[in-house]
Amino acid sequence: METLEIIKDQKTAIKEPVSISGSQAVLEAFIAEGVHTVFGYPGGAIMPIYDALYDYNDKLKHILVRHEQGAIHAAQGFARTSGKVGAVFATSGPGATNLVTGLADAMIDSTPIVCVTGQVFAHLLGTDAFQETDVINITTPVTKWNYQITDATEIPHVLAKAFYIARTGRPGPVLIDITKNAQIQKIDYEGYKKCEHIRSYRPKPIVRKEYVEEAAKLINEAKKPFVIFGQGVILGKAEREFKAFIEKGGLPAAWTVLGLSALPTDHPLNVGMLGMHGNYGPNVLTNECDVLIAIGMRFDDRVTGRLDKYAKQAKIIHLDIDPAEIDKNVKTAVPVWGDCKETLPLLTKLIDKKEHKDWLNKFHEFTKKETEIVINDELHPTGEQLTMGEVIQLLNELTNGDAVIVTDVGQHQMVACRYAKFNQSKSNITSGGLGTMGFGLPAAIGAKYGAPERTVVAIIGDGGFQMTIQELGTIMQFGAAVKILILNNQFLGMVRQWQELFNDKRYSFVDIQSPDFVQVAKGYHIAGSKVSKREELKTALATMLDHKESYLLEVMVSKENNVFPMVPQGCSVSEIRLQ
Amino acid sequence: MSNTKNINDVSRSPSGVGGKLDFTITVYTENQVGLLNRIAIIFSRRKINIESLNVSPSEAEGIHRFTIVISETEDVVKKLCRQIEKQVEVLKAYHNTNDEIIWQEMALYKVPTDIIAEKVKVERLLHQHGARAVVIRKDYTIFETTGHREETEGLIKALEPYGLIEFVRSARVAIIKASNGFHEKLKEFEQTEPGEELVENEFLDKQDEVFTM
Numbered sequence: 001m002e003t004l005e006i007i008k009d010q011k012t013a014i015k016e017p018v019s020i021s022g023s024q025a026v027l028e029a030f031i032a033e034g035v036h037t038v039f040g041y042p043g044g045a046i047m048p049i050y051d052a053l054y055d056y057n058d059k060l061k062h063i064l065v066r067h068e069q070g071a072i073h074a075a076q077g078f079a080r081t082s083g084k085v086g087a088v089f090a091t092s093g094p095g096a097t098n099l100v101t102g103l104a105d106a107m108i109d110s111t112p113i114v115c116v117t118g119q120v121f122a123h124l125l126g127t128d129a130f131q132e133t134d135v136i137n138i139t140t141p142v143t144k145w146n147y148q149i150t151d152a153t154e155i156p157h158v159l160a161k162a163f164y165i166a167r168t169g170r171p172g173p174v175l176i177d178i179t180k181n182a183q184i185q186k187i188d189y190e191g192y193k194k195c196e197h198i199r200s201y202r203p204k205p206i207v208r209k210e211y212v213e214e215a216a217k218l219i220n221e222a223k224k225p226f227v228i229f230g231q232g233v234i235l236g237k238a239e240r241e242f243k244a245f246i247e248k249g250g251l252p253a254a255w256t257v258l259g260l261s262a263l264p265t266d267h268p269l270n271v272g273m274l275g276m277h278g279n280y281g282p283n284v285l286t287n288e289c290d291v292l293i294a295i296g297m298r299f300d301d302r303v304t305g306r307l308d309k310y311a312k313q314a315k316i317i318h319l320d321i322d323p324a325e326i327d328k329n330v331k332t333a334v335p336v337w338g339d340c341k342e343t344l345p346l347l348t349k350l351i352d353k354k355e356h357k358d359w360l361n362k363f364h365e366f367t368k369k370e371t372e373i374v375i376n377d378e379l380h381p382t383g384e385q386l387t388m389g390e391v392i393q394l395l396n397e398l399t400n401g402d403a404v405i406v407t408d409v410g411q412h413q414m415v416a417c418r419y420a421k422f423n424q425s426k427s428n429i430t431s432g433g434l435g436t437m438g439f440g441l442p443a444a445i446g447a448k449y450g451a452p453e454r455t456v457v458a459i460i461g462d463g464g465f466q467m468t469i470q471e472l473g474t475i476m477q478f479g480a481a482v483k484i485l486i487l488n489n490q491f492l493g494m495v496r497q498w499q500e501l502f503n504d505k506r507y508s509f510v511d512i513q514s515p516d517f518v519q520v521a522k523g524y525h526i527a528g529s530k531v532s533k534r535e536e537l538k539t540a541l542a543t544m545l546d547h548k549e550s551y552l553l554e555v556m557v558s559k560e561n562n563v564f565p566m567v568p569q570g571c572s573v574s575e576i577r578l579q
Numbered sequence: 580m581s582n583t584k585n586i587n588d589v590s591r592s593p594s595g596v597g598g599k600l601d602f603t604i605t606v607y608t609e610n611q612v613g614l615l616n617r618i619a620i621i622f623s624r625r626k627i628n629i630e631s632l633n634v635s636p637s638e639a640e641g642i643h644r645f646t647i648v649i650s651e652t653e654d655v656v657k658k659l660c661r662q663i664e665k666q667v668e669v670l671k672a673y674h675n676t677n678d679e680i681i682w683q684e685m686a687l688y689k690v691p692t693d694i695i696a697e698k699v700k701v702e703r704l705l706h707q708h709g710a711r712a713v714v715i716r717k718d719y720t721i722f723e724t725t726g727h728r729e730e731t732e733g734l735i736k737a738l739e740p741y742g743l744i745e746f747v748r749s750a751r752v753a754i755i756k757a758s759n760g761f762h763e764k765l766k767e768f769e770q771t772e773p774g775e776e777l778v779e780n781e782f783l784d785k786q787d788e789v790f791t792m
Contacts, residue, residue, distance in 0.1 A: 141620050148613075165667055201668075
C-alpha cells in the first residue's frame with residue numbers, strides 16, 4: 001500500500017505542463033533554488049520580470065537598491081554571510097554595466113552570485129537600440145559563466161545551470177542576459193529540474209591519494225611547518241576539518257585577509273595575518289619555515305611580496321579546489337587537488353600528533369616585538385587623537401567578537417583585519433582581491449539579510465563611504481539594521497600613506513572633503529552621532545550597537561597615521577618594516 | 580631553455596627569444612556562442628599574440644576542436660592550458676611542440692593567367708611546390724598548396740616576380756601523434772557522479788522542501 005501511495009504522489013508531482021511566461025519561469029527557478037532575497041533595480045528591458053515579481057511578493061523579497069553596483073555588492077555580502085548564492089536583477093545597458101565592478105569583485109573573491117539582466121528584444125540585438133549593450137562580451141572576463149537567452153524555453157535549464165555553476169567548485173559570479181521577448185514569451189512549464197552535472201565542467205578535481213600521502217610525509221618530517229590559509233576553508237565549509245588538522249599537527253596557522261574568521265582569533269595556533277600589512281612573525285617566518293602548507297589560498301601578490309624571494313627554503317604543499325591555482329604563482333612540491341573538506345580529513349588521519357612548541361614560540365617572540373613597536377601605540381595611544389586601532393579594540397570589547405565586520409577598502413580595512421576579533425566563521429566581509437572602494441555599505445546591507453540574527457558593523461573610511469553613500473536610501477526604505485562606523489581621517493589614507501613613504505609627501509589629491517555624515521544620515525532618517533574624544537568613544541560605540549535600527553557613528557581619527565607593519569611593494573616578506 | 584622539454588629545431592619559433600617555442604594547443608569544447616571570446620581573452624589578457632587559430636568539429640560528435648598556435652615558454656603554455664580548462668564549456672586542453680604533431684596549413688595564390696600561360700617556368704615552379712590549380716580564368720588563376728609555413732611562404736617568394744595578385748593562408752590544423760582521439764575521454768566526462776555532487780550540494784540536502792515549494 002505504501003508503495004502505491006508513493007507512486008501516486010509522484011504522479012501528482014509530475015504536473016501537467018502549465019503555460020507561464022519566461023519571467024515567471026525565472027522567478028520559479030529562483031524560488032526552487034532557495035533564493036528568498038533578491039537585490040535589484042528595475043528598468044525598461046527587465047520590466048516583464050518586475051511585473052511578474054509583483055505577484056511573487058510573498059515568496060521573494062526584493063530589495064530596491066539605489067544603484068546596481070549596490071545591488072551586486074549587497075548580493076556579495078549576502079552570499080558571504082549566508083554561504084548561499086546571492087541574487088541580482090538589473091536592466092539592460094547602464095543597469096548591466098553598473099554590475100561590472102561587482103562581478104569583477106565577486107570573480108576575484110570567488111563569491112557565488114547569479115545576476116539576471118534584461119536585454120532589448122532579440123530582433124533589436126546589434127542595432128544599437130535604446131539601452132542595448134553587449135553585456136555578454138563586456139562581462140565575459142569577470143564571470144565564471146554567462147549566457148544570453150533569446151527564447152523562453154531555455155530559461156528553466158539555463159538558470160539551473162547558472163545556480164549550479166555559481167555555487168559549485170570554486171564559486172563565482174554568473175550572469176544571465178534575457179531578451180525582453182523571452183521574458184514575455186509563454187512556455188509550457190513542466191516544473192523545475194536542478195542541474196547536477198555538466199559534461200564539460202568538473203567542479204572538483206578528483207583527490208589523488210598519493211599526493212595526500214606525500215604531503216603527510218612532508219608534514220611529519222617537518223621541524224618548522226607553517227600553515228597559511230585563505231577563503232577556501234570558508235567556502236569549503238571546512239572550518240572544523242581545518243581546526244582538527246592544525247590541532248593534531250600542532251601547526252601554527254596564519255590567514256589571508258579573506259581567510260580571516262575561519263579560525264577564531266584567540267585560537268592558540270592562530271599566529272596572525274599574512275601579507276603587506278600582516279603580522280611581523282607570519283611574514284618573516286614564511287622565509288624560515290621548512291614546509292609551507294597553503295590551504296584554499298592563491299598566493300596573491302599582496303601576500304607573497306617579491307615572488308623570487310618567497311619561501312624559497314621551504315617545500316610547499318598546496319591544497320586547492322582549482323587546478324589552475326597550482327603552480328600559478330608559487331611552485332609547489334606537492335599539489336593536493338580537491339575540496340579541502342575532503343582532503344583535510346584525509347591528511348589529518350595521516351599526520352602524527354605533534355606540538356612544535358619552540359617553533360610556535362618563535363611566532364610569539366615576533367608578536368612581542370610587534371606589540372612593543374606597533375600594536376601598543378595603535379591600541380593604547382598616548383597622543384590626543386584617536387587611532388583606528390583603539391576604535392576596533394573597543395568594538396571588540398563591546399561585541400565580544402561576535403559581530404559580522406564588513407569593511408570597505410583602505411587603511412581602516414587593514415586596521416580592522418589586523419585587530420578585529422572573531423569567534424565564528426563567515427564574519428569578515430571585505431573586498432580582498434579587487435579592493436573595491438564603495439563595497440562596504442552595500443555589502444553590509446546584504447550581509448545583514450544573509451545573517452539577520454547577527455550584529456553587522458560596517459567599518460568604512462570617509463572616502464569609500466562617499467562612493468556608495470546613496471545606499472543609505474536602501475537602509476531607510478527596507479530597514480536593514482546595519483551599524484555604520486565611519487573612521488574619518490579626512491584623507492584618502494592609504495594612498496596618502498604611500499605618498500608619504502614613497503613619494504616624498506607629495507600629497508596629490510588625497511585631501512578629500514566630506515559632508516556632515518551625521519546630517520546626511522539624518523536626511524535618510526538614520527540616527528547618528530560623531531565623536532572625536534577618547535572619553536566619549538566607548539559610550540558612543542555602545543549607543544550605536546544598542547540602537548535597534550541602523551545607526552551611523554562617525555569617529556574622527558588621527559589624520560596622518562600609517563598602517564604598520566608594511567611589506568613595501570617589490571620587497572620580500574622578510575623585509576617587512578615595523579615603522 | 581631548461582624548462583622546456585624539447586628544443587628540437589623544428590619546434591623552435593622563428594624568433595626563438597627567451598626559450599619561447601611554437602606550441603600547438605588543442606582544445607576540446609562544447610559548441611557554444613561566446614566560447615571563442617572566452618578562450619581568446621585568456622591570451623589577450625596576458626598580452627600573448629595568437630599566431631593562428633582554427634575551430635572545427637572533432638572526431639567526437641558534438642565536440643568542437645580549437646587548434647591554437649602561440650609562441651611561448653612551456654611554463655606559460657601549461658598555465659594557459661589550465662586557465663582554458665577552467666572555462667565551464669571546455670572539456671580538455673592539450674599542448675604540444677611541433678615535433679609531437681602532424682600539422683598542415685593551406686594557402687591560396689592568385690596569379691595573372693596570361694603570365695602563367697606565357698612562362699612555362701611558372702608552371703614548373705608550381706609543380707615543384709606541389710601546388711594545384713583550383714580555378715583557371717582568362718584573367719587569373721588560383722593555385723592551392725598545403726604544407727608547413729616555410730613551404731607556403733617559399734611559393735610566395737617564387738611567385739612574386741610573376742605578379743602575385745593575392746595570397747591567403749589558413750590557420751594550422753594539427754593531429755597529435757600520440758593521441759588516441761577523444762572518444763574514450765568523452766565517456767569519462769559523460770559519467771555523472773551523483774553521490775559526490777550530493778554531498779556538495781547544500782540545496783539538494785533539503786530536496787523535499789525545495790521541490791514542494
